[in-house]
Amino acid sequence: MSYYLRKLAFYLVALWAALTLDFFILRLLPGNPVDVLLAKLAQRGGAPDPSVRRAYELLLGTHSDEPLWSQYVSYLDRLRHGDLGVSVSVFPAKVSDVIAQALPWTLVLVGIATLLSFVLGVGLGVIVGWKRGTWLDALVPGTTVLAAVPYFWLALLLAALLAGALGWFPLLGGYDVALDPGWNADFIGSAVYHGTLPALTIVVSSVGGWLLGMRNMMVSTGSEDYVLTAQAKGLRDGRVMLRYAARNAVLPSVAGFAISLGFVVSGSIVTEQVFAYPGIGSKLLQAVQNNDYALMQGIFLIITVAVLGANLVIDLLYGLIDARTRARA
Amino acid sequence: MSVQSSRRRVCGAVLTAVAATTLVTGCGSSESGSAADRTLVSYTGQSGDYQINFNPFSSSTMEGPGTIFEPLFFYNITQDAKPVPLLGTDFAWNADGTRLLVTLRPNVKFSDGTPFTAQDVAFTLDMVAKNKTINTTGYDGEAVATDDTHVRITFPKPAFMQGPQVLGKTFIVPRHLWSKIPDPANDVIAQPVGTGPFVLEEFKPQAFTFKANPGYWGGEPAVKRIRYLALAGNQSGADALAGKQIDWQTGPVPDIKDVAKNYPGYQAITIPMNQMNLTACSNAALGCAGPQTDPAVRKAIHYAINRTQLNSLAFEDTASDISPGFTLLGRDAKYVSPKLQEKLAPKAPDLARSAGLLLGAGYAKGPDGLFAKDGKPLELTVQVPSGWTDYITAITTMTQQLQPAGIKLLAQQVSYNEWADARVRGRFQLLIDAMNQGPSADPFYDYNYYFSTETTAKVGESAYPNYSRYSNPEVDAALNAVKGIDSTEAAKRQPYFDVVQTRVEQDMPYIPILTGGTTSEYHSDKFTGWPAKDNLYAFPAVWSRPDQAQIYKTLKPVGR
Numbered sequence: 041m042s043y044y045l046r047k048l049a050f051y052l053v054a055l056w057a058a059l060t061l062d063f064f065i066l067r068l069l070p071g072n073p074v075d076v077l078l079a080k081l082a083q084r085g086g087a088p089d090p091s092v093r094r095a096y097e098l099l100l101g102t103h104s105d106e107p108l109w110s111q112y113v114s115y116l117d118r119l120r121h122g123d124l125g126v127s128v129s130v131f132p133a134k135v136s137d138v139i140a141q142a143l144p145w146t147l148v149l150v151g152i153a154t155l156l157s158f159v160l161g162v163g164l165g166v167i168v169g170w171k172r173g174t175w176l177d178a179l180v181p182g183t184t185v186l187a188a189v190p191y192f193w194l195a196l197l198l199a200a201l202l203a204g205a206l207g208w209f210p211l212l213g214g215y216d217v218a219l220d221p222g223w224n225a226d227f228i229g230s231a232v233y234h235g236t237l238p239a240l241t242i243v244v245s246s247v248g249g250w251l252l253g254m255r256n257m258m259v260s261t262g263s264e265d266y267v268l269t270a271q272a273k274g275l276r277d278g279r280v281m282l283r284y285a286a287r288n289a290v291l292p293s294v295a296g297f298a299i300s301l302g303f304v305v306s307g308s309i310v311t312e313q314v315f316a317y318p319g320i321g322s323k324l325l326q327a328v329q330n331n332d333y334a335l336m337q338g339i340f341l342i343i344t345v346a347v348l349g350a351n352l353v354i355d356l357l358y359g360l361i362d363a364r365t366r367a368r369a
Numbered sequence: 370m371s372v373q374s375s376r377r378r379v380c381g382a383v384l385t386a387v388a389a390t391t392l393v394t395g396c397g398s399s400e401s402g403s404a405a406d407r408t409l410v411s412y413t414g415q416s417g418d419y420q421i422n423f424n425p426f427s428s429s430t431m432e433g434p435g436t437i438f439e440p441l442f443f444y445n446i447t448q449d450a451k452p453v454p455l456l457g458t459d460f461a462w463n464a465d466g467t468r469l470l471v472t473l474r475p476n477v478k479f480s481d482g483t484p485f486t487a488q489d490v491a492f493t494l495d496m497v498a499k500n501k502t503i504n505t506t507g508y509d510g511e512a513v514a515t516d517d518t519h520v521r522i523t524f525p526k527p528a529f530m531q532g533p534q535v536l537g538k539t540f541i542v543p544r545h546l547w548s549k550i551p552d553p554a555n556d557v558i559a560q561p562v563g564t565g566p567f568v569l570e571e572f573k574p575q576a577f578t579f580k581a582n583p584g585y586w587g588g589e590p591a592v593k594r595i596r597y598l599a600l601a602g603n604q605s606g607a608d609a610l611a612g613k614q615i616d617w618q619t620g621p622v623p624d625i626k627d628v629a630k631n632y633p634g635y636q637a638i639t640i641p642m643n644q645m646n647l648t649a650c651s652n653a654a655l656g657c658a659g660p661q662t663d664p665a666v667r668k669a670i671h672y673a674i675n676r677t678q679l680n681s682l683a684f685e686d687t688a689s690d691i692s693p694g695f696t697l698l699g700r701d702a703k704y705v706s707p708k709l710q711e712k713l714a715p716k717a718p719d720l721a722r723s724a725g726l727l728l729g730a731g732y733a734k735g736p737d738g739l740f741a742k743d744g745k746p747l748e749l750t751v752q753v754p755s756g757w758t759d760y761i762t763a764i765t766t767m768t769q770q771l772q773p774a775g776i777k778l779l780a781q782q783v784s785y786n787e788w789a790d791a792r793v794r795g796r797f798q799l800l801i802d803a804m805n806q807g808p809s810a811d812p813f814y815d816y817n818y819y820f821s822t823e824t825t826a827k828v829g830e831s832a833y834p835n836y837s838r839y840s841n842p843e844v845d846a847a848l849n850a851v852k853g854i855d856s857t858e859a860a861k862r863q864p865y866f867d868v869v870q871t872r873v874e875q876d877m878p879y880i881p882i883l884t885g886g887t888t889s890e891y892h893s894d895k896f897t898g899w900p901a902k903d904n905l906y907a908f909p910a911v912w913s914r915p916d917q918a919q920i921y922k923t924l925k926p927v928g929r
Contacts, residue, residue, distance in 0.1 A: 069786065070790050071784075071787060071790035072790065075786075075790055076785075076789055077429075078789075078833065079785070079789040079792075081428065084414075084910075084912040084913075085642070085805060085806070085912065086805065087538075087805060087807045087808050088804075088805050088818050088833065089505065089506060089807070090507070090818075090824050091504060091506055093833040095504050095505045096428060098502045099503075099554055127420075130420035130422070131422075131427065131428065131429045132555040132557060133421075133422070133557070138420065141418070141420075141574065142418075213575065214575075215575075220573070316600075318418050326417060329785070331786055
C-alpha cells in the first residue's frame with residue numbers, strides 16, 4: 041500500500057511544481073495584455089484615446105499593484121475551485137469554455153492518428169523483425185527517413201500534393217462552414233473528411249519510430265529459447281510470431297504508447313497551424329501572441345494533468361503487473 | 370490600417386506559399402443562385418475561430434457596432450462633412466460647450482419590435498458613465514430624456530471635442546434588455562437586439578451571418594445577407610480574393626496597382642490615413658537617453674531621408690506626402706499652418722543641411738564617415754516588430770540612405786508584444802510607427818493624442834499614446850484653448866493649430882516619414898455603390914465601425 045501512497049505523493053508534488061512554473065514563467069514574458077489589445081485595436085483604426093487604455097486596464101484587472109506573491113496564492117486558490125479564469129484574447133469568454141471548444145478536435149484528430157500510427161508501426165515491426173534479412177528490411181530506413189524529414193515540410197508537401205494538385209482532400213479547416221456543428225451525419229462526415237489529411241501526415245511522420253522499436257524487440261525475442269522451443273514443437277510460423285515472439289516484444293511499445301497518449305492533449309501545434317485545424321495547439325498560439333496568461337495557464341494545466349495522469353496510470357499498472365518494480369532496492 | 374494589417378506572422382508567410390499555389394475551394398462557397406448573389410462575404414482579418422461576442426462596448430466584439438447597434442450620428446473620418454443623421458436628427462451645443470441638446474428620430478423600432486425612445490439614449494449614456502470598464506471615450510456627462518425624442522446632455526466642463534465620441538461612437542442599446550444585465554462589460558450579448566440595418570441570423574465559430582432588417586427605419590437594405598468569414602490561420606486574404614471566396618477585405622495584396630488585372634471582378638481603393646513616423650524617445654527630462662534626445666539629430670535624420678525612393682522600395686508607391694506638423698494631408702489640408710517652414714516633408718534628401726545641423730550640435734565627422742560627439746559615434750537603434758515586412762524594408766532603406774549622412778541606424782527586430790511594451794514604457798531610441806485618427810475628421814485629436822503632456826508619462830511608466838514623451842507648455846495651452854471652441858469655428862481654432870504645428874515641426878519628437886494608405890479590395894462585379902475617391906461617403910475599411918454599416922446600406926447587388 042505504501043508503494044501507491046508514495047507514488048501518489050510524488051505526483052502531487054510534481055503537479056504543484058508544474059503549476060508553479062506555469063504561473064511564474066508566463067509572467068516573465070515581455071508586454072502585458074492591455075498593450076497588446078491596444079496595439080491590435082490601433083491596427084484596426086481605433087482612436088488612440090487615453091480613456092481606452094484606462095477602461096481596458098480596469099476591465100482586465102491589470103492596473104492592480106497586487107504583488108506577484110498574492111496573485112500566486114489567489115491563482116492556486118481559484119484552481120482548487122476549478123476556476124481557470126477569463127481569457128483576455130477573447131474577453132469575456134471563460135478559459136474553460138475556450139478549451140472545451142478546442143479540446144475535442146485535438147483529442148479526436150491526434151488521438152486517432154496516434155492510435156493508427158501505433159497499430160501500423162507495431163504491426164509492420166512484427167513482420168519486419170520476424171522476416172529479417174528479406175526485402176522487408178527496406179521499410180526501416182524508408183519510414184525513418186519520413187520521420188526524420190522536418191514535420192512541417194512533410195505536411196506542406198503532402199498538402200500541396202494531395203489537397204492542392206490532386207484535390208482529394210480539403211486544404212484547410214476542421215469542417216465545411218456551411219454545415220451546423222452537431223451530431224449529424226453531414227457534419228461528422230465533413231469533419232472526418234477534413235481530418236483525414238492532417239491525421240495522415242501525423243501517421244506518416246511517426247510510424248517509423250514505432251516500427252523501429254518493435255522490429256528491434258522482435259529480433260531479440262526471436263532468438264529466445266522459448267521461441268526456438270515453439271518452433272521445434274512444429275507450431276505454425278504465424279502462431280509463433282504472434283503468440284510467442286510478438287506478445288513479449290510488444291511490452292515496451294505499450295508503455296511508450298500509454299505515455300504518448302498523455303501528449304495527445306497537447307496536440308500538435310504545427311499540424312494545427314499547417315492545416316488551420318481548430319484545436320488546442322492553435323489556441324495556445326493565440327494565447328501566446330496575446331499575452332493571455334489565463335488561457336496559457338489553462339492549456340498548460342490540461343497538458344500537465346494529462347501527461348502526469350498517463351504516467352501515473354502506467355506506474356500503477358506496472359506495480360500491479362511486475363512485482364519487481366514495487367520492491368525496495 | 371493597411372500598412373500594419375499587411376504583416377502576417379512569419380510562419381504564416383511560409384505556409385501561404387503553398388496555399389497560394391493551390392487555390393482554395395470550399396469554405397462557404399456551397400450556396401448558389403440568387404441568395405448567394407445578394408450575400409456579401411466580408412473578411413475582417415479574423416484568423417482562427419470566432420468566439421461569440423456581439424457586445425458593442427467590448428474590445429473583442431466580432432461585429433455589431435453600426436450594423437446592429439447604431440450611433441446617433443455618423444461621422445465620416447475621411448472628409449470634413451456634416452455628421453449624417455442616424456438615430457439623431459439634429460444636435461446643438463450651448464455657447465460654452467457644456468450642454469448638448471439632441472433631437473431623435475421618431476418612429477424607430479428595435480429589431481424585437483419595442484419602440485426606440487429618448488429613454489434608451491439616456492440609459493445607454495448613463496451606463497457608459499457609470500461603468501468605467503466600458504467608458505472608452507472618457508465620457509463624463511449627464512443625460513436626461515426631456516421627452517420621447519429629446520435628450521439633454523450636460524458636461525462638467527467645455528466638451529465640444531467629446532461630441533463626435535458621444536454622438537458618433539456611442540452605440541445605443543435597448544433599455545428594456547440591457548437594464549437587466551448586471552455587468553455590461555462582461556456579457557457577450559449572444560442575441561443582439563438593436564435598431565440597425567441588420568440582425569443576427571446565425572453564428573458558427575468559423576462564420577456568422579447577418580440578414581437585412583425588414584423593419585429598418587431607413588428601409589430594408591438591398592444587401593440581403595452579410596457573411597463574416599474566419600479564414601484559417603495560414604490562408605491569406607489574397608488567396609481568398611483569388612478564389613472569389615470573399616467580396617471585401619482590407620489589407621494590401623501583392624502588386625496593389627494591378628488588382629483589377631490580377632483579381633478579375635475586383636477593384637482596390639487606397640485612402641491615406643496614417644502618418645508614418647520614426648517615434649523618438651525625445652524627452653531627456655522624462656528619462657529618455659541617447660542621441661535622439663537632441664532635436665538636431667532628429668532633424669538631421671529628417672533631412673537625410675529620400676522619401677521618393679523609400680515610397681517605391683518599401684510601400685509600392687501607395688504612401689503619400691506628409692506634413693512636418695502632422696496634419697493629415699488631403700482630408701485636413703485646410704488646417705496646414707502657413708507658418709510652417711516647410712508645408713511638406715522634403716522628398717529628396719538634403720545632406721548638406723543634415724550635416725550642418727549635426728555640426729551645429731557639436732558633432733564632428735570621424736574617419737569612418739560617421740558623425741561622433743564626445744568619442745561616441747552617432748548610432749541609433751530602431752525597433753520594429755519582426756515579420757512586419759514593409760516597415761523592415763523601410764528601415765533597411767533608411768539605414769542605407771542615412772549612411773552617406775554619417776548617421777548609423779541599427780534595425781532591431783523584436784516580437785510584437787515586446788515592441789508594444791517598449792513603446793508604452795519608453796524603452797527605445799527610435800521606433801517605426803504610424804498615427805491613428807480620432808473619431809471625426811479633425812486634426813485636433815491627433816495633436817491631443819500624440820503631442821499633449823496629459824497623454825505621456827515618465828520612461829518606465831505607461832504612456833498612451835504620446836510615446837515620444839513630448840511635452841511643451843505652449844502646445845498644451847493651445848490644445849486646452851481649442852477644447853473650448855466649437856469645432857465649426859475654424860477661423861478661431863487656426864491660431865492655436867498654428868502654434869501646435871510650428872512647435873512640433875521645430876522640436877520634431879516624431880520624425881515624419883510618409884502618410885500610409887489603407888487599401889481595400891472589393892468585388893465590384895457583384896455589388897455597386899462602393900466608396901470612390903470622388904464619393905468618399907465613408908472610410909472604406911471593412912473593420913472600421915460604423916463606416917462599414919454605411920457602406921452595406923449603400924451597396925446594391927449588380928443586375929437587381
